[in-house]
Amino acid sequence: MTTIPSPQASLTPTLPGHTYTEPQIFAAEQERIFAQEWMYVARADELATPGRVVRRQVGPDNVIVVRDRSGHLRAFLNVCRHRGARLCLTETADMGNAIRCPYHAWTYGLDGRLITAPNWAAMADIEKDKYGLVPVALTEWAGLVWVNLATEPRPLSEQLGEQLAYRFGGDADRIERWHMPDLVLGARKTYEVAANWKIIQENFQECYHCGTIHPELIDAIPTFASFEDLGNGAYFTDGYNFADGVDAFSITGRQRFPVLPGLLPEDERKYFGMVLRPNCFVSLLPDHVIVHRFEPVSPTQTIVECDWLFDREVAEAADFDPTETVEIFHRINCQDFAAAEWCQPNMNSRAYRAGGVLVPVEAEIIGGWYYRWYRSLMGEV
Numbered sequence: 001m002t003t004i005p006s007p008q009a010s011l012t013p014t015l016p017g018h019t020y021t022e023p024q025i026f027a028a029e030q031e032r033i034f035a036q037e038w039m040y041v042a043r044a045d046e047l048a049t050p051g052r053v054v055r056r057q058v059g060p061d062n063v064i065v066v067r068d069r070s071g072h073l074r075a076f077l078n079v080c081r082h083r084g085a086r087l088c089l090t091e092t093a094d095m096g097n098a099i100r101c102p103y104h105a106w107t108y109g110l111d112g113r114l115i116t117a118p119n120w121a122a123m124a125d126i127e128k129d130k131y132g133l134v135p136v137a138l139t140e141w142a143g144l145v146w147v148n149l150a151t152e153p154r155p156l157s158e159q160l161g162e163q164l165a166y167r168f169g170g171d172a173d174r175i176e177r178w179h180m181p182d183l184v185l186g187a188r189k190t191y192e193v194a195a196n197w198k199i200i201q202e203n204f205q206e207c208y209h210c211g212t213i214h215p216e217l218i219d220a221i222p223t224f225a226s227f228e229d230l231g232n233g234a235y236f237t238d239g240y241n242f243a244d245g246v247d248a249f250s251i252t253g254r255q256r257f258p259v260l261p262g263l264l265p266e267d268e269r270k271y272f273g274m275v276l277r278p279n280c281f282v283s284l285l286p287d288h289v290i291v292h293r294f295e296p297v298s299p300t301q302t303i304v305e306c307d308w309l310f311d312r313e314v315a316e317a318a319d320f321d322p323t324e325t326v327e328i329f330h331r332i333n334c335q336d337f338a339a340a341e342w343c344q345p346n347m348n349s350r351a352y353r354a355g356g357v358l359v360p361v362e363a364e365i366i367g368g369w370y371y372r373w374y375r376s377l378m379g380e381v
């Protein structure tokens with residue numbers, strides 16, 4: 001019997017519209033994804049000195065990351081064990097030698113141990129080690145700090161290994177050529193996007209839109225606008241080549257900075273971009289690296305923090321000026337986030353109840369790779 005393909009055979013369904021809007025879905029994502037997976041929360045060099053604290057919302061919980069007096073990074077729930085006050089009230093802080101609750105001044109060491117509390121003499125019977133801060137699993141990879149709220153998290157290498165292998169055609173170690181732990185922050189921009197985190201990440205995983213909304217990007221990397229080159233949408237595991245005459249990924253295309261030490265000649269005129277689920281996006285360029293951190297705030301709001309990282313010697317030079325480098329991806333960010341905001345208000349529309357469709361160039365990465373992961377954690381939604 002011959003099967004006649006339906007006229008829609010080349011299309012794949014997206015997730016249904018309600019998954020981008022419903023508070024119940026967002027709450028389930030917080031528990032099943034953001035509280036179970038390793039989440040990228042900060043760069044290690046943001047926490048350079050003992051007592052330095054970065055505060056983040058990680059799924060349902062507020063978490064502090066602190067460098068302790070012996071130089072180790074630690075993470076704790078940002079919850080005082082007395083009556084539950086937040087210990088750190090700002091996004092970053094310098095706590096000095098101890099974490100002191102702003103409410104009744106219970107005081108914890110940078111290692112989380114309860115040290116003392118006002119009128120301690122009246123409760124000398126309590127065992128201090130039962131009232132330390134609640135620790136959260138923490139690990140570092142590529143100069144990035146990741147935390148995990150799960151009771152027994154699997155190693156981060158398991159979470160990232162498969163993703164990196166996919167992006168590099170099996171050679172996950174290729175990313176080490178960029179020596180990310182040695183890079184330093186050259187510029188940061190933070191965007192408040194009125195869109196669900198998945199819309200933003202789906203957009204970062206297809207270039208069907210690049211020819212329409214990213215003129216600067218396709219001037220630099222024409223492949224992104226060529227459906228002939230992009231073919232069936234398979235990820236380019238060997239990177240995307242710069243256009244002839246483009247010597248750097250910057251708004252002018254002019255090379256201002258040397259190629260990063262450690263790269264091979266074959267890495268020198270290419271772009272690699274990869275969403276590392278659940279909340280990181282890494283772009284590897286010959287002379288810098290860009291790291292996006294996604295912080296889902298609500299079903300319809302996401303904070304995106306974008307860091308441009310450079311070789312330390314380059315960034316510390318007196319005449320260091322990253323403006324041209326920052327400008328190209330800043331424009332791309334603004335274009336992408338505007339597009340995400342065009343979609344978000346319609347996720348509730350009766351026209352989108354069953355969702356939309358992915359065309360062939362979007363199907364492998366979003367439909368196969370990304371939705372398969374999402375459904376493995378969330379089930380059918």
Ligand code: FES
Pocket residue numbers: 080081082083084085101102103104105106
């Ligand atoms: S709530 Fe922290 S000391 Fe009372």
Ligand SMILES: [Fe+2]
Pocket residue numbers: 203204209210214332336
């Ligand atoms: Fe884009």
